[in-house]
Amino acid sequence: MSLPDGVALLLAPNPSPMTLTGTNTYLVCGSTGCAIIDPGPEIEEHLRAVADEARALGGAQAILITHGHPDHVEGAARLRELTGAPIWAWSREGSPTADMALNDGGIVSLGDRALQAVFTPGHRYDHLCFLLEDSGRDTGVVFAGDLVAGAGTVVIAPPEGDLNEYLASLSHLLAEEPRLLLPGHGPARDDARAVLEGYIAHREDRERQLLSALSAEPAPIPLLVNRIYTDVPAFLHAVAAYSTLAGLIKLEREKRVVRLPATDNAEESPALQEHSPLALEGVVGRPDGLTARWRLV
Numbered sequence: 001m002s003l004p005d006g007v008a009l010l011l012a013p014n015p016s017p018m019t020l021t022g023t024n025t026y027l028v029c030g031s032t033g034c035a036i037i038d039p040g041p042e043i044e045e046h047l048r049a050v051a052d053e054a055r056a057l058g059g060a061q062a063i064l065i066t067h068g069h070p071d072h073v074e075g076a077a078r079l080r081e082l083t084g085a086p087i088w089a090w091s092r093e094g095s096p097t098a099d100m101a102l103n104d105g106g107i108v109s110l111g112d113r114a115l116q117a118v119f120t121p122g123h124r125y126d127h128l129c130f131l132l133e134d135s136g137r138d139t140g141v142v143f144a145g146d147l148v149a150g151a152g153t154v155v156i157a158p159p160e161g162d163l164n165e166y167l168a169s170l171s172h173l174l175a176e177e178p179r180l181l182l183p184g185h186g187p188a189r190d191d192a193r194a195v196l197e198g199y200i201a202h203r204e205d206r207e208r209q210l211l212s213a214l215s216a217e218p219a220p221i222p223l224l225v226n227r228i229y230t231d232v233p234a235f236l237h238a239v240a241a242y243s244t245l246a247g248l249i250k251l252e253r254e255k256r257v258v259r260l261p262a263t264d265n266a267e268e269s270p271a272l273q274e275h276s277p278l279a280l281e282g283v284v285g286r287p288d289g290l291t292a293r294w295r296l297v
């Protein structure tokens, strides 16, 4: 699929089950220079290629961060050295190397076009999408970060991820009437409305599955994962455990489930072991609730 005029894509060489073919670094160029969206990981060869491309396209004016996961932001400081451009992100809490904070609706001007930040938390608390403002030339183009992926779904890992916020963000972006989604991983999607509606429907399906896997008998998350994720390879069950926790926290807020402490002799499940693919996305530590047992109210 061809990219809009004045938009270039450089793929970072960090493929994995979580990042698909790698992180997409986009350059968006206007009459006064380029914005670079998501530098990607700190891989010198990739960052130099991005800086060279920006120079060839009129110079880097801003480095924009969709969210603070390392596969998106890690290379930002080095890219700032190479280009002299400042780093913009939702917050310094989310992206410690940021120079400027971008609010919801914040505009980064590139002369004859601009990028508008759309606050879309859920995948992570600091997530931004960027809407291309192009005076009607190219409407509905959204740089989507990890709100959606070019293939499959995205991970919601508490406590940084939040399913209620994620669902609200999908609806928020739908209201912006997007046409083309340019995700942080995988190919562009020109059926933006169908993709966003499909993501919402998928989460509703998973919630129905979660509710039917639960009962009045307390169950630990690995057991629920085994009941629900029969279609997912075992090495991704650690990821599924976090998504299941995100779903349980939503149901807990709605007073439909309760959590109970883990039993003392709870076995360490392979599904909760360290070195999960989540580490690639910088998800570390054990959120509250991952080892709890859960039952219906």
Ligand SMILES: [Zn+2]
Pocket (backbone or CB within 6 Å): 067, 069, 123, 124, 146, 281
């Ligand atoms: Zn991410």
